Amino acid sequence: MYLIIDGKKLAASMREDIAARAASAAEKNGRRPCLAVIKVGSDPASQTYVKNKEKACAACSIESLKYELPETTSEDELLALIASLNGDSRVDGILCQLPLPKHIDEGRITDAISPEKDVDGFSPVSLGKLLSGKDSFLPCTPAGIIKLLKSAATPIAGKHCVIIGRSSIVGKPSALLMLRENATVTVCHSRTEHLADEVRRADIVIAAVGKAKFVTADMIKDGATVIDVGINRDESGRLCGDVDFENVAPKCRAITPVPGGVGPMTVTMLMENTLKAFEMHCKKQ
Numbered sequence: 001m002y003l004i005i006d007g008k009k010l011a012a013s014m015r016e017d018i019a020a021r022a023a024s025a026a027e028k029n030g031r032r033p034c035l036a037v038i039k040v041g042s043d044p045a046s047q048t049y050v051k052n053k054e055k056a057c058a059a060c061s062i063e064s065l066k067y068e069l070p071e072t073t074s075e076d077e078l079l080a081l082i083a084s085l086n087g088d089s090r091v092d093g094i095l096c097q098l099p100l101p102k103h104i105d106e107g108r109i110t111d112a113i114s115p116e117k118d119v120d121g122f123s124p125v126s127l128g129k130l131l132s133g134k135d136s137f138l139p140c141t142p143a144g145i146i147k148l149l150k151s152a153a154t155p156i157a158g159k160h161c162v163i164i165g166r167s168s169i170v171g172k173p174s175a176l177l178m179l180r181e182n183a184t185v186t187v188c189h190s191r192t193e194h195l196a197d198e199v200r201r202a203d204i205v206i207a208a209v210g211k212a213k214f215v216t217a218d219m220i221k222d223g224a225t226v227i228d229v230g231i232n233r234d235e236s237g238r239l240c241g242d243v244d245f246e247n248v249a250p251k252c253r254a255i256t257p258v259p260g261g262v263g264p265m266t267v268t269m270l271m272e273n274t275l276k277a278f279e280m281h282c283k284k285q
């Protein structure tokens, strides 16, 4: 029998703990932690994600400021908003929802967010610290994946982890975090030869491809643990992950569902990072 790793339940219990720590830190410092969320344009998925982030802030006793800018916003206008939030002492964390409209250079925007307020962990400073083993804001999805694996008592050290996908948001930072946990790591991507053979060797599979049901039962070693980062729609329009859950799950030791796996943990780690930014900010003042 396989274990379904319940991200919703883990996230709910972590949010209770964050809320209690945020409330006590607020009492001590005379104000609540504050997260500024910027959304440019009207991408429907981004709209849902931003709403989820606002809800999570409310549940965690964290103040949220929302900036909804039109699709026509220029890069300079967005940079000016970020500069003003960087300088605003009431703001602890800044998040600019991706993707941005094509005329805006995402790299320039993530670079512009002050490293002290980079609760997404996407800035070159945060990623550099992660690479060199220093304390930093960890990218939220990879950090959530580690929590999920540990919640399911998954052996990591010395085990073979295969990550499918090499994005800067999930694949690459997940590889660094799994290395930090002493896993042996393989990163597969669109140019990988014999991808199914690589995945079949994995004790832990992290699927972050962005293709519905890409990971099939024949690619999974018996007893593997599978983390599904994908959020896709199947042929009948139903929400599904990158893993063919129905057929893969019976071969697994443990597996995350979609929805209710990685998603709620990503938002929860954002709350954890915002509280950390607040605590660092208050210590400096």
Ligand code: GUN
Binding pocket: 095, 096, 097, 098, 099, 120, 140, 141, 169, 266
């Ligand atoms: N778009 C998809 N995931 C994320 C995320 O974790 N942070 C931001 N800023 N944008 C995203």
